[in-house]
Amino acid sequence: MEITPYYHKQIDCINCKKKFNTTKVRSKFVKVEKQESDFQPIYANKEINPILYNAFVCEHCGFSFTEDFTKYFAPGVKEEIQSKITANWNPHSLGNERTIEEAISAYKLAFLSGSVKKEKYVATAGLALRTAWLYRLLENEEQEKRFLTIARNHYSDSYSNEDYAGTQMSEVRIIYMVAELSRRIGDREQATRFFSRVIEKQSTSVEPKLIELAKEQWQLMREENEKGAL
Ligand SMILES: [Zn+2]
16 A cells, blocks of 8 residues: 555544544655744655644634643633634634645634633744745745734743743744844844844853854844845
């Protein structure tokens, strides 16, 4: 039997507890060719993009989530999900192979679900960032910038609230994301402030590659500024 890149996985909805199927990509079919300066992975095979499948959409209640969501629901949140998400939900499945547009819908639902559930800012920032990457693949710059701005703002809130603690995002990585996303959306003041904070960490950070990347992107921004001044 030929092994296909995709397989179905059964997920238990963390909200309504019902089961539904989602599609996943077998890791042997995924090879990262390079990474953009905001960590968007560029895959060797453009046809198979695992990022399309990170958000699970419950076909029963509409609640959508990723593996980063916590299982805990604060009092009152389920009622809010019922009125803000499920009441407007037309039951349908996003569990098969997805187009980029369908994946964007899945991320937007997960962003809404995560916001209603009050997931950590570091989690909602990641959802907005991935939405921006998908718009980049569609070459829709306006929507890409819109979602980069949301991601930047949520990473900034994560930094102030320190809600990245205990996740795979380190402090220096959060600061870098605020800087680089600020650069990409043209907020030079914030980009400068945060790139310099990354570089201040160079004697204590265990992520030397990130410090180097920050120096490169800061330099790139200076060159852009000089060009802009002409
Ligand atoms: Zn559900």
